[in-house]
Amino acid sequence: xxxxxxxxxxxxxxxxxxxxxxKKQLDEEVEHLTASFTQLHAAQNKFKDCLxxxxxxVSSPAEGKKVILVPLTNSLYVRGKLVDPDRVxxxxxxxxxxxxxxRSAAEFYEDKVKQLGTNIQELEAIVQxxxxxxxxxxxxxxxxxxxxxxxxxxx
Numbered sequence: 001x002x003x004x005x006x007x008x009x010x011x012x013x014x015x016x017x018x019x020x021x022x023k024k025q026l027d028e029e030v031e032h033l034t035a036s037f038t039q040l041h042a043a044q045n046k047f048k049d050c051l052x053x054x055x056x057x058v059s060s061p062a063e064g065k066k067v068i069l070v071p072l073t074n075s076l077y078v079r080g081k082l083v084d085p086d087r088v089x090x091x092x093x094x095x096x097x098x099x100x101x102x103r104s105a106a107e108f109y110e111d112k113v114k115q116l117g118t119n120i121q122e123l124e125a126i127v128q129x130x131x132x133x134x135x136x137x138x139x140x141x142x143x144x145x146x147x148x149x150x151x152x153x154x155x
Contacts, residue, residue: 051109
């Protein structure tokens, strides 16, 4: 079992208390990474919604002006009219807005969705590796606890 280990440290050489500390740290890391994973998915969904809105504004021009709901807060909207569906204002982050034509805005959001998809895949692999490490630490800890609870045989 000396082959088990992480970053050159054999888990078998650690005491149960040290293994418990490693397990606690891995639990916290997995929890944090999972929360980040959820936040990335939420951001990706918001960009997908923005992309859908930009595309629908361009593809279905109503007679003159298109009626839309404008968000004032996360839960408060007011009715508005889209005067020029080919010109939109895009939130590019940290409170900065840029006016773009609809095609450029759609490309911007497509890039964001794609970039977040790549980040999600990378984070998913990291979460999987941390989870596997956590399972390994739990198994070694369980074996050490079982071994210490069995009476030793003097022969």
